[in-house]
Amino acid sequence: MLEQYRTVYQGGEGEIVEKKSRFIATVRLVKTEEEALKFIEEIKKKYWDARHNCYAYVIGERKEFMRCSDDGEPQGTAGKPMLDVLLGEELYNIAVVVTRYFGGTLLGTGGLVRAYSKAVQEGLKNSILITKNHGVCLLVGTDYNGVGKLQYLFGQENLPILDSRYTESVEFEVLVPKKEEERIKKAVTEATSGKASVTAEKELYYAILDKEVLTFED
CATH class of the missing domain: 3.30.70.240 (Alpha-Beta Plaits)
Structure with missing residues (x-):
């Protein structure tokens, strides 16, 4: 057993706007990969009309289950930056989905990485972590x-x-x-x-x- 670890007590939402594109981050406590996948599907249904629902999750004592998805964004511009934020915060048993409503202006590779990272940080800021x-x-x-x-x-x-x-x-x-x-x-x-x-x-x-x-x- 881990001597101590950081995780979610109460998930939250955070939103940022970059060049008219809306990025909505939803954070949730998940203890199994099945729970994570169910949560991702739930958010995809909630925001069915969005262009992208990118996700990342970290589960297990040894972080056995780490997955991320760009969901149609250019490779490496969404899921990986999102996962990097979770790992940087040393969080366990957590999943986050960032929903993007496209605003009509391309952000470029660097702009997308910053936007998805910032959205996750905003979601964590509005969650209760313990x-x-x-x-x-x-x-x-x-x-x-x-x-x-x-x-x-x-x-x-x-x-x-x-x-x-x-x-x-x-x-x-x-x-x-x-x-x-x-x-x-x-x-x-x-x-x-x-x-x-x-x-x-x-x-x-x-x-x-x-x-x-x-x-x-x-």
Whole structure:
């Protein structure tokens, strides 16, 4: 599993106009090539009267599926520049279609490359992108004497607390980057002089968006 990767949380649209040609970029989260192809067909139907619907997508942990299409534009002027933007932004599991309504003026090879690249950037700007971190949910149990010490530790490490349960003892569910798991376990033990219990519950991906913790099972 990747330790972290950037992807789409909410797709968006962006539009630019170059010499009266409209370029409309639509961005979508896709997890399989089948989803990507379905999305492309959906956009082609939506903009059925457009001259071109060019696309690019990047899917998989090792970017196993990378495809792009010029859809009738001169070779290398649309799909490849679009794909280059996605790769340059280091994005995973993402597809983008740029729809072009021809404005009557030829843009030339360089003009097309710039226009399609710029349209994708505009689409990304209007999407919500997140960084997913590979983490583990730790269940930390302590007596009341250890509460303050653990809260301080979690705060110092910027570890999100998903839940707190106060009964005869106290339990915290805390998210920890997977690569930091052993170090944090040791820190918990040291902070509480060995009195806290630590159990790894499950691995998951998580992201922070506007100070809110988002969790994902993928």
